Amino acid sequence: MGLRNPSPNPEILEVATRPRDGSPGDTSLRGKYHIWTIGCQMNVADSNHVAAELEKIGYEPTDRLDDADVVVLNTCVVRQSAEDKAIGKLGSLKPWKARRPGRTLALMGCMVGIKPNPKLRERFPFVDVFMPPSEAGPLIGHLQEAEIAAEMSRLEREQVARRHRLQDTLQPSGSSQSIRHLSLRGPAPVAAYVPVVYGCSHACTFCIIPFRRGVERSRPLDEIVAEVRGLVAQGVREVTLLGQIVDRYGYDWRENGRAGGPDLADLLHAVHEIPGLWRIRFLTSHPSYMDPRILAAVRDLPKVCEHIEVPVQAGNDQVLARMRRGYTAQEYRELVHRIRETIPGVAVHTDIIVGFPGETAEQFQDTYDLLAELKLDKAHLARYSPRPGTVSARRMVDDVPEAEKVRRHKALERLQERICAEINARLLGETVEVLVEDRHKGKWRGRTRQNKLVFLESDEELRGRLVQVLITWTGPWSMQGRLVRDVSPTS
Numbered sequence: 001m002g003l004r005n006p007s008p009n010p011e012i013l014e015v016a017t018r019p020r021d022g023s024p025g026d027t028s029l030r031g032k033y034h035i036w037t038i039g040c041q042m043n044v045a046d047s048n049h050v051a052a053e054l055e056k057i058g059y060e061p062t063d064r065l066d067d068a069d070v071v072v073l074n075t076c077v078v079r080q081s082a083e084d085k086a087i088g089k090l091g092s093l094k095p096w097k098a099r100r101p102g103r104t105l106a107l108m109g110c111m112v113g114i115k116p117n118p119k120l121r122e123r124f125p126f127v128d129v130f131m132p133p134s135e136a137g138p139l140i141g142h143l144q145e146a147e148i149a150a151e152m153s154r155l156e157r158e159q160v161a162r163r164h165r166l167q168d169t170l171q172p173s174g175s176s177q178s179i180r181h182l183s184l185r186g187p188a189p190v191a192a193y194v195p196v197v198y199g200c201s202h203a204c205t206f207c208i209i210p211f212r213r214g215v216e217r218s219r220p221l222d223e224i225v226a227e228v229r230g231l232v233a234q235g236v237r238e239v240t241l242l243g244q245i246v247d248r249y250g251y252d253w254r255e256n257g258r259a260g261g262p263d264l265a266d267l268l269h270a271v272h273e274i275p276g277l278w279r280i281r282f283l284t285s286h287p288s289y290m291d292p293r294i295l296a297a298v299r300d301l302p303k304v305c306e307h308i309e310v311p312v313q314a315g316n317d318q319v320l321a322r323m324r325r326g327y328t329a330q331e332y333r334e335l336v337h338r339i340r341e342t343i344p345g346v347a348v349h350t351d352i353i354v355g356f357p358g359e360t361a362e363q364f365q366d367t368y369d370l371l372a373e374l375k376l377d378k379a380h381l382a383r384y385s386p387r388p389g390t391v392s393a394r395r396m397v398d399d400v401p402e403a404e405k406v407r408r409h410k411a412l413e414r415l416q417e418r419i420c421a422e423i424n425a426r427l428l429g430e431t432v433e434v435l436v437e438d439r440h441k442g443k444w445r446g447r448t449r450q451n452k453l454v455f456l457e458s459d460e461e462l463r464g465r466l467v468q469v470l471i472t473w474t475g476p477w478s479m480q481g482r483l484v485r486d487v488s489p490t491s
């Protein structure tokens with residue numbers, strides 16, 4: 001299922017952490033860092049967390065590799081293309097490291113997995129630190145140790161006492177359960193990701209995530225609420241609660257005998273109470289866990305956006321069974337109807353894999369027909385590629401020729417483009433609410449409550465404002481409009 005990407009439809013996001021405008025000077029500067037991120041929203045959230053932890057101990061961001069003392073590559077292996085990109089990037093950093101061996105190179109994310117593989121160390125001996133997904137601790141510990149070691153060699157014996165003092169005053173390193181903060185420099189983003197469930201225990205046969213991100217672990221509700229409060233205090237207006245199966249939030253406690261713990265509906269209610277927060281989203285949901293309580297929370301809580309990400313992966317029951325998804329096409333169809341009946345104006349997004357082992361032309365046609373029938377607002381499409389270690393890679397034959405996968409992928413792409421164009425065209429002449437996130441090519445860019453991209457021109461400073469926009473042009477992937485009025489809440 002997963003986030004956009006843990007699920008097999010990995011839309012590759014590449015994000016290089018950049019210095020923000022107006023970064024304050026820091027007299028206790030220890031060095032500069034650069035983070036390169038590829039993969040899903042969870043990776044983006046993890047990179048932000050690492051940035052904040054680095055800044056806590058005196059590092060500042062740079063977008064110039066040559067200026068960096070610390071480089072972190074946050075990787076994704078959900079698809080071969082993402083893995084190839086990460087390996088290419090890693091290779092290009094070998095000379096960077098060789099030029100100044102005292103620099104630190106850290107490899108993070110799904111390529112490392114929950115327990116770094118010794119073969120990875122053998123293959124990339126120039127990497128200093130291997131960091132499992134979501135864990136900043138190994139890098140922070142490495143830098144602190146290196147600092148202490150340097151200090152020790154310079155000051156020798158009499159400095160032992162100083163080492164103890166230093167250890168006492170070091171910031172706690174960022175474990176996966178610590179409260180995360182944004183990078184401390186420059187303006188905060190308007191919208192931020194907040195992991196609420198780590199890992200996944202579902203074991204869909206095609207998916208590498210359970211091997212790389214470990215078993216499902218929900219974060220305590222109080223910790224999440226405190227983190228969101230902290231983000232809002234820094235200026236964040238929208239949060240997206242993340243989990244590979246976010247609608248299973250709290251299930252791991254209940255299945256381990258802790259009855260009565262909170263679920264996602266409780267979490268949505270708790271986060272909704274936070275003053276100054278304007279919008280809440282959550283992703284990605286699994287069809288089997290989309291409880292009526294969650295749908296009711298989306299319907300009843302004004303800050304929760306009408307936007308549900310619920311991957312189907314395939315529209316044929318045999319393929320779904322081989323994927324070990326745990327539902328049928330008819331159950332998915334009924335779920336979409338239930339979502340639409342409960343939440344007026346909701347946008348439903350899905351993920352689909354084409355060319356899964358054994359998928360016949362007729363079985364693919366079932367997927368095509370389901371998509372044509374349900375007319376969902378967005379479909380993230382991926383061609384199947386076997387990931388080492390998964391059940392489908394070990395026990396199934398990747399027997400759909402690549403050219404046929406491409407044909408199926410293109411057929412769904414064309415269909416979805418028509419559907420998106422049709423859905424967006426209905427908004428022509430309508431006024432929609434947009435949270436403006438940034439400026440892009442001279443225009444303001446923001447999203448509707450249904451997560452549709454809107455561009456608008458205005459000389460006013462609109463970053464972080466909630467505005468009404470009259471839609472004047474629509475296309476399948478975005479819309480354009482005119483500012484009507486600023487409707488930002490006063491708190």
Ligand code: SF4
Pocket residue numbers: 001002003006007008200201202203204207208209210244245286
């Ligand atoms: S195993 Fe988990 S993360 Fe992977 S697709 Fe299935 S539900 Fe999503």
